[in-house]
Every structure is written in C-alpha cells, then in structure tokens.
Amino acid sequence: MPTNATDIALWEQFRQGDAAAYEQLYRRFAPTLYSYAVRFAPHEPEWVEDCIQELFIYLWQHRTQVGPTASVKHYLFKALRREVMRRFRRPRRLITYGSEEATYEFLLSLAGEADRQDQEQRQEQSAHLRRIIERLPSQQKEALLLRFHDELTPDEIADILSVSARTVYRLLDRALATLKKNRMLQTLLLAALWMS
Template structure:
C-alpha cells in the first residue's frame, strides 16, 4: 500500500468518525454532550471541536488580527480540555464556555507576549472590529453596500463591551444569560441593558450620518 493510499484511508476514517459523531450528538443537549466528553467519549470530543472551532476562530479574530495567536489559543483550550477529562465541571452551554475560555486565553497570551500595553480588557477597544458579512442579520435588514458601511462604522464606534455583546447576540445567537456569563456580568439585566444602549447608539450614529446632526 502506497503512502498516498494510506493517507486517503486515514482521511476516510476521520471523515467517517466525524459523520458518526454528528449523527450521534447533533440532537442532544449540550449538557449530555459535555458529560459524554468528560467521561472520555472521543466522538463527543470530535463533535465539540468540529462544531465549535469555526465560531471560536471568528470570535477570536475580532479580538486580535493575529491568526497565529487565535489558532494557538484554540488549540491550547482543546489540549487542556482533553487533559482534564474526568475533572471538568458540568457545562450547560458549550459555546458560551468555549468563547469565554478563548477570550481569557487570548488576553493572557497577548499580555504574555507584550503585544498590548495594558492588561485591561478595554485596551482591545481599537482591535475588536466587527466585519459585517452579507449573511449577518443585524437590525433585520437586507443590507446594501452603503447601509453595510454605515453599520460597520457605527459598530466600530461602540465600546468593546457593546461590540462583543452585539456580536454574540446577532452573530452567535446567544441568549442574554449566555452573554452575561461570557462577559462576566453578575446579572443578566446588565447584558440586556448593554445591548439596548448599543442598538440605540447604532441608530443615532447612522441617523446622524444619513441626516446630519439634529438642530
């Protein structure tokens, strides 16, 4: 058997394993998937990684445009999780847990590499820029080029907390409770208030751009 044939066979096994994992876990609640993984189920681990890694990368690249740092942090998280299997606490929302972990890991790594001057999360103010894609359904509009530009401009004038909250709500489909957990608010109403203020700011910024400052 040639090396090429062996490689193709290995890839087939991986694909089959992923297909089986999806079939087994796609309709199960997060708490069951996490419990299975914590008990050592490789299919559960495969499902968690394949299903959540893309969202983690998209969230991470908004914090820093250093792709290598984001990829390293994602890898570090999954290495840690595999090593700690059997010791992990119960998780009800896997995505919320992973995004929260990723944010902390990126900040830790950037601070360690002295890529930022301050260890305060607000120092990400200028680097956390949301790029609105054609598929993003913000404010439930079919965006044209000019509207997209206006919304991008408005989003990037928000505070980092506001931008994170808007991204998590509209792009990731998170609940207010999950957003509060990721952003480490003690109360859900804090996340709700943050998003309301963010949307009001977006509305005001766009209206000012389109119609000018009120007299």
C-alpha cells in the same frame, strides 16, 4: 434530538474519555469559536488558532475535572475568552476601558451576500454601518456579537464578559440606541448586521 441536547450528550461522552466525541465537539465548535476570537486579533489568525487549540488541549488533558454544563456553546465561549484575555495581558497590548483594564480591541466586520443588482448599494450601506459599529466601545461590539450572531442569552454573555446581566442589558441598549439613530440602519440592522 435538539442541538443543545446533542451537544450535552457529546460533552458527557467527552468527559468520560470518548475521543470521537471530543473530536466532534472540536469540529462542531471550532469554526464558531474562531469567528468570535478572530475579532480580538484580526491580523493574527494563527494566534487565534493557537488559542483555540490550547483551549481544546487543556480540555482534553483535564476532561476528568471538567464539569457538566447546560450549554456547551456558553462554556466554550467563556473558556476561549478567558484564554484570549490571559494571552492579551501582555504589556504591549494593554489599554484601559472605563474603570477596569481591558486588554483588547474587539473588532466586528460585516460580510453579506448581496444580489448583483443591489451589491453596490449594499456595500455602501454595509460600509456606513461598519463605520458606525467600529465607533462603539469594544464591550458593546462584543455584547452585540454574542447576543445576535452567536445567540447567547444575556446571562451567558454576562458570565463570559465577567459583568452583571444588568451591565449586559445596558451595553446592548446603548449599542442599539447608537445604531438606531440612523434611519437606514433601522432597516439594515436586523437583516444584515450579523452576516459573516
């Protein structure tokens, strides 16, 4: 059974009140959700864990009202982002992004498995890549992560970010254009960009 089909079957069982399916969904998706959400608050891992727990508590309490979905991963990413943004709407974290309010700084880190012989060179390349990526606007970093690390479609990313699919394509194009300006990055980008 394909993974998405398995996820959907678990989702339907969870919606019917199956606690084992609910637990399995949590175990399957919590690490991926954590990896995504920790980029919003890298110095507050407990806060990120709280967001994920709040999301799953909410889902269990409202399981009879939760609808079916074609992609459990997409559903959970969108719901978690909504929870994170809700919590970030506190004044101490407020910053602006373009014409709309953005209440976070999305951080992206790279961690690769380097051979011992190549480790120093790869660390230098990764540091260079990290510096370039960190200069990207938050939404570009987030769109890149969702697309290439979490393998979500542009339509799913648009839904998660509450923007149009066209905007997602623009964000990705601009981010990749910035990254591709450097020749070294052209070779590193696909191989090492999303290792974490």
